[in-house]
Amino acid sequence: MALRLGAIVDALGGELQGNADLEIARLAPLHNASPDSLSFLSNPKLAKELASSLAGCVIVSPAMREQAAARGAFIVTPDPYLYFARLTQLWKRAHARQEAHPRIHPSAVVDPEAIVDPTARIGPLCVVERGARIGADTVLKSSVTVSEDCQVGARCLLHPGVVIGADGFGLAPDKGTWVKIEQLGAVRIGDDVEIGANTCIDRGALEDTVIEDGVKLDNLIQVGHNVRIGKHTAMAGCSAVAGSAVIGPHCTVGGAGMVLGHLTLAEGVHISAASLVTRSILKPGQYTGVFPIDDNAAWEKNAATLRQLHSLRDRIKALEKK
Amino acid sequence: MALRLGAIVDALGGELQGNADLEIARLAPLHNASPDSLSFLSNPKLAKELASSLAGCVIVSPAMREQAAARGAFIVTPDPYLYFARLTQLWKRAHARQEAHPRIHPSAVVDPEAIVDPTARIGPLCVVERGARIGADTVLKSSVTVSEDCQVGARCLLHPGVVIGADGFGLAPDKGTWVKIEQLGAVRIGDDVEIGANTCIDRGALEDTVIEDGVKLDNLIQVGHNVRIGKHTAMAGCSAVAGSAVIGPHCTVGGAGMVLGHLTLAEGVHISAASLVTRSILKPGQYTGVFPIDDNAAWEKNAATLRQLHSLRDRIKALEKK
Amino acid sequence: MALRLGAIVDALGGELQGNADLEIARLAPLHNASPDSLSFLSNPKLAKELASSLAGCVIVSPAMREQAAARGAFIVTPDPYLYFARLTQLWKRAHARQEAHPRIHPSAVVDPEAIVDPTARIGPLCVVERGARIGADTVLKSSVTVSEDCQVGARCLLHPGVVIGADGFGLAPDKGTWVKIEQLGAVRIGDDVEIGANTCIDRGALEDTVIEDGVKLDNLIQVGHNVRIGKHTAMAGCSAVAGSAVIGPHCTVGGAGMVLGHLTLAEGVHISAASLVTRSILKPGQYTGVFPIDDNAAWEKNAATLRQLHSLRDRIKALEKK
Numbered sequence: 012m013a014l015r016l017g018a019i020v021d022a023l024g025g026e027l028q029g030n031a032d033l034e035i036a037r038l039a040p041l042h043n044a045s046p047d048s049l050s051f052l053s054n055p056k057l058a059k060e061l062a063s064s065l066a067g068c069v070i071v072s073p074a075m076r077e078q079a080a081a082r083g084a085f086i087v088t089p090d091p092y093l094y095f096a097r098l099t100q101l102w103k104r105a106h107a108r109q110e111a112h113p114r115i116h117p118s119a120v121v122d123p124e125a126i127v128d129p130t131a132r133i134g135p136l137c138v139v140e141r142g143a144r145i146g147a148d149t150v151l152k153s154s155v156t157v158s159e160d161c162q163v164g165a166r167c168l169l170h171p172g173v174v175i176g177a178d179g180f181g182l183a184p185d186k187g188t189w190v191k192i193e194q195l196g197a198v199r200i201g202d203d204v205e206i207g208a209n210t211c212i213d214r215g216a217l218e219d220t221v222i223e224d225g226v227k228l229d230n231l232i233q234v235g236h237n238v239r240i241g242k243h244t245a246m247a248g249c250s251a252v253a254g255s256a257v258i259g260p261h262c263t264v265g266g267a268g269m270v271l272g273h274l275t276l277a278e279g280v281h282i283s284a285a286s287l288v289t290r291s292i293l294k295p296g297q298y299t300g301v302f303p304i305d306d307n308a309a310w311e312k313n314a315a316t317l318r319q320l321h322s323l324r325d326r327i328k329a330l331e332k333k
Numbered sequence: 334m335a336l337r338l339g340a341i342v343d344a345l346g347g348e349l350q351g352n353a354d355l356e357i358a359r360l361a362p363l364h365n366a367s368p369d370s371l372s373f374l375s376n377p378k379l380a381k382e383l384a385s386s387l388a389g390c391v392i393v394s395p396a397m398r399e400q401a402a403a404r405g406a407f408i409v410t411p412d413p414y415l416y417f418a419r420l421t422q423l424w425k426r427a428h429a430r431q432e433a434h435p436r437i438h439p440s441a442v443v444d445p446e447a448i449v450d451p452t453a454r455i456g457p458l459c460v461v462e463r464g465a466r467i468g469a470d471t472v473l474k475s476s477v478t479v480s481e482d483c484q485v486g487a488r489c490l491l492h493p494g495v496v497i498g499a500d501g502f503g504l505a506p507d508k509g510t511w512v513k514i515e516q517l518g519a520v521r522i523g524d525d526v527e528i529g530a531n532t533c534i535d536r537g538a539l540e541d542t543v544i545e546d547g548v549k550l551d552n553l554i555q556v557g558h559n560v561r562i563g564k565h566t567a568m569a570g571c572s573a574v575a576g577s578a579v580i581g582p583h584c585t586v587g588g589a590g591m592v593l594g595h596l597t598l599a600e601g602v603h604i605s606a607a608s609l610v611t612r613s614i615l616k617p618g619q620y621t622g623v624f625p626i627d628d629n630a631a632w633e634k635n636a637a638t639l640r641q642l643h644s645l646r647d648r649i650k651a652l653e654k655k
Numbered sequence: 656m657a658l659r660l661g662a663i664v665d666a667l668g669g670e671l672q673g674n675a676d677l678e679i680a681r682l683a684p685l686h687n688a689s690p691d692s693l694s695f696l697s698n699p700k701l702a703k704e705l706a707s708s709l710a711g712c713v714i715v716s717p718a719m720r721e722q723a724a725a726r727g728a729f730i731v732t733p734d735p736y737l738y739f740a741r742l743t744q745l746w747k748r749a750h751a752r753q754e755a756h757p758r759i760h761p762s763a764v765v766d767p768e769a770i771v772d773p774t775a776r777i778g779p780l781c782v783v784e785r786g787a788r789i790g791a792d793t794v795l796k797s798s799v800t801v802s803e804d805c806q807v808g809a810r811c812l813l814h815p816g817v818v819i820g821a822d823g824f825g826l827a828p829d830k831g832t833w834v835k836i837e838q839l840g841a842v843r844i845g846d847d848v849e850i851g852a853n854t855c856i857d858r859g860a861l862e863d864t865v866i867e868d869g870v871k872l873d874n875l876i877q878v879g880h881n882v883r884i885g886k887h888t889a890m891a892g893c894s895a896v897a898g899s900a901v902i903g904p905h906c907t908v909g910g911a912g913m914v915l916g917h918l919t920l921a922e923g924v925h926i927s928a929a930s931l932v933t934r935s936i937l938k939p940g941q942y943t944g945v946f947p948i949d950d951n952a953a954w955e956k957n958a959a960t961l962r963q964l965h966s967l968r969d970r971i972k973a974l975e976k977k
Contacts, residue, residue: 038839038861096827099837099860108785118764120440120457120475135764135782136798138457138475138493141430152821153764153782153800154458156475156493156530170821171782171800172853177474177492177530180551180569183418187583188565189549191527193421195360205835208800208821208855209494209875211530211552211570216421217360227833229824230855231531231877231895233553233570233588243832247824248855248877249895249913251553251571253588253606261831266877266897267913267931269571269589269607284897285913285931286626287589287607300626303636304930304944312643314947320642320964321956323649327967330652330974442762442779442797460779460797460815463752476780478797478815478852499796499814499852502873502891505740509905510887511871513849515743517682531816533852533874533892538743539682553853555875555892555910573875573893575910575928591893591911591929608948609911609929622948625958634965642964645971652974 012106013047016068020086023097025070029084033067038095038102041066052079053092070094125157128165140176146202158214164202164224172209175200179213179220179236179254192216194236201225207232207248216254223260235272247284334428335369338390342408345419347392351406355389360417360424363388374401375414392416447479450487462498468524480536486524486546494531497522501535501542501558501576514538516558523547529554529570538576545582557594569606657691658749660712664730667741669714673728677711682739682746685710696723697736714738769801772809784820790846802858808846808868816853819844823857823864823880823898836860838880845869851876851892860898867904879916891928 017031039048044066051070068084079085088094122141146165158176181192196215207230225243233251241260253272265284279295286300339353361370366388373392390406401407410416444463468487480498503514518537529552547565555573563582575594587606601617608622661675683692688710695714712728723729732738766785790809802820825836840859851874869887877895885904897916909928923939930944
């Protein structure tokens with residue numbers, strides 16, 4: 012189903028220069044667009060792709076107005092990437108097919124003592140346990156588990172395989188064996204939270220694990236018990252937060268980034284991919300800890316030397332004294 | 334439902350100083366306790382929280398007896414953390430609601446040729462394949478898979494999404510393509526093993542993958558084929574053990590720690606979070622390999638220099654010769 | 656059920672020296688073989704195990720002919736490991752029990768508008784959404800999700816918990832909150848692809864995420880949106896590829912190895928375990944970036960010094976000037 016350019020601008024704003032009656036059949040990246048495609052330029056590094064793109068229309072920032080005009084129709088908006096995000100939502104709504112199955116899929120196992128908002132959708136083979144609450148317009152895709160007494164707010168989206176409220180990893184040592192600490196808390200998830208496939212958020216030991224409004228979690232993430240993740244923080248795939256850590260609002264954690272237990276990250280802290288946070292970070296900024304990749308032979312030499320680094324420092328000191 | 338302090342001490346021992354008739358309505362951390370809460374102090378660093386806590390009673394070690402007495406009721410026990418663990422178990426039993434569904438949930442898919450102990454519980458949407466065995470008092474939460482011929486011992490707890498017995502990753506190269514090595518072994522899991530959400534334990538190639546008694550695995554852990562994990566070893570979330578590695582008893586692996594294939598860890602080896610084990614470790618102790626996190630600008634400088642570390646060493650040598 | 660040695664050689668080739676009527680009851684590693692076992696020697700380092708093995712017959716390369724003859728029956732083949740792989744397949748076929756349930760398990764949720772090849776098998780509690788396509792002889796084990804419009808080719812094997820086609824992690828920032836970029840692409844998986852338990856492959860934002868023929872993915876792997884993985888590339892457990900990365904054919908990624916977004920790996924690039932790829936790699940070879948593990952005390956000293964490495968370099972420079 013195609014959308015008229017005019018209808019798009021009517022819905023999303025922006026200044027259209029070009030034929031409002033052009034029918035857009037596809038949204039496409041610049042390098043792979045056809046004359047019936049709408050494309051966008053948000054990264055100035057890709058400006059060279061603009062001239063050669065076959066897109067019927069492009070979304071650009073005011074700074075790119077002249078370059079866009081040189082090639083054809085365009086929409087000007089202060090933030091093309093944000094405009095594109097809204098456009099994908101418009102596009103999805105326009106192309107949505109009617110749901111064939113009821114709001115709670117018959118294969119889902121929803122406890123009679125769970126409270127599911129009448130506007131929520133529970134997909135196939137989900138489990139919603141006793142005392143759990145699912146908020147308005149929230150969607151659980153397939154095979155999602157929401158355990159006993161856990162809460163999910165409104166307008167959340169939980170992807171397949173998500174596990175909310177498994178036991179936190181609590182053990183007390185006792186003469187060489189482990190005694191389980193029963194996890195008596197639950198998980199509370201705010202509104203507008205998205206949680207990626209197979210991500211796990213453990214229930215708290217005594218108090219609740221808390222995911223605040225607007226948090227976005229990618230796939231295969233581990234969130235330990237008693238963690239708090241602040242509003243609008245985003246974490247990429249395979250990242251992890253160990254028990255009782257507190258992550259402030261508006262933070263980001265790169266893929267496979269990890270925060271150890273009981274630490275605090277202040278608002279606006281950004282952890283690079285594959286970096287391990289071993290101490291609290293109270294000053295906003297970007298933080299990194301990664302051994303730089305190299306060809307294996309070079310790495311072997313440097314890694315071997317690294318194991319003597321402290322003594323190398325002593326040798327430098329000794330040289331300096333002479 | 335509240336528990337009398339006297340009933341708690343009757344069940345768990347310890348020396349109570351205070352009113353045995355006090356009704357405990359909550360277990361709570363010191364900083365967030367109310368007069369009807371029972372709290373505990375196991376970490377001496379938190380001793381300052383003791384004086385200001387509103388808890389109705391606190392569990393302390395003999396060394397803290399005086400400080401505890403200065404503020405109100407207390408229970409003295411040699412290991413407050415272990416006491417607290419047992420207390421959570423008592424609490425959970427006292428508050429357990431009756432299970433609404435039968436021992437094997439009707440939505441579970443249990444092969445007629447699987448052997449499930451009559452006291453085991455198989456949760457919603459689990460799969461127990463042909464020839465699998467599930468031991469006494471073992472609990473499979475929801476959406477757990479136990480594949481063909483795999484065994485789970487007694488008193489185990491498998492959290493949602495656990496996959497026992499998927500094929501190990503066995504491939505033989507053949508002129509640029511891969512030929513699958515069928516995985517003919519299975520998985521054998523001992524007694525008192527806990528396995529966290531979405532953790533995977535692969536079946537062996539020829540022999541079985543073995544998880545010994547009392548092992549505790551957190552969420553999103555990968556255990557490759559033919560691995561053996563020794564008794565009472567504990568592994569934190571996102572850790573991994575590659576094929577044919579042998580991990581001794583009483584080891585720990587921190588979050589995202591990883592052990593390469595065919596290696597051996599002796600009894601009592603402890604691997605720090607995010608560290609990669611690249612050689613066998615036969616001496617007990619704590620082992621670490623992590624690039625320390627820093628603000629990004631400092632990291633960039635040091636990482637760039639690291640790639641020249643071997644030549645820096647040579648320059649130091651040259652200086653020393655002069 | 657035993658297989659005659661003669662029948663094995665008839666099926667798989669190789670030169671048998673020994674009694675073709677010997678009944679083989681087990682395939683076993685050299686160190687654990689019995690007189691009714693068939694074993695193999697592919698790693699020359701294990702040659703010392705050959706003499707002492709009790710195996711009834713061993714598969715060896717021509718170079719090992721004499722040593723094998725000294726102990727008993729053997730099969731000579733140019734590539735014993737490949738022969739062993741084919742043998743496991745023969746073994747599995749010979750021992751296959753008849754499937755008790757129909758081709759599409761009654762507990763699976765397959766949309767009427769999905770297209771499932773009549774020879775494909777859909778296991779218990781799988782979800783195949785509208786518009787999805789499952790190719791000939793492909794097997795979905797239990798609890799696999801294939802989302803809307805995603806395609807899986809022929810002869811693929813998807814292990815339990817695999818999620819194909821969850822939304823990619825696409826977000827545009829807007830005044831401190833995140834606006835979702837709807838993921839309008841899908842996932843296209845070629846033929847002969849194997850995907851390990853709980854691995855996730857996200858759908859593309861505008862175009863499709865593509866997994867080419869013969870790719871082998873282990874467990875708990877994350878593949879981001881718009882990624883392309885080239886033919887016969889293999890990735891080990893817990894590895895990850897961030898959005899829009901392009902990995903060439905015949906690459907390997909070790910366990911927990913990670914490729915950042917928008918990068919390119921050329922054909923024949925091999926990434927070591929736990930290494931983070933931060934730039935495109937266009938030259939074939941092995942690449943590594945791992946902090947070497949050490950006992951914790953030594954690590955602490957070296958890690959602390961590492962944070963001053965750049966200034967150490969300056970001190971060396973200063974010494975050289977003198």
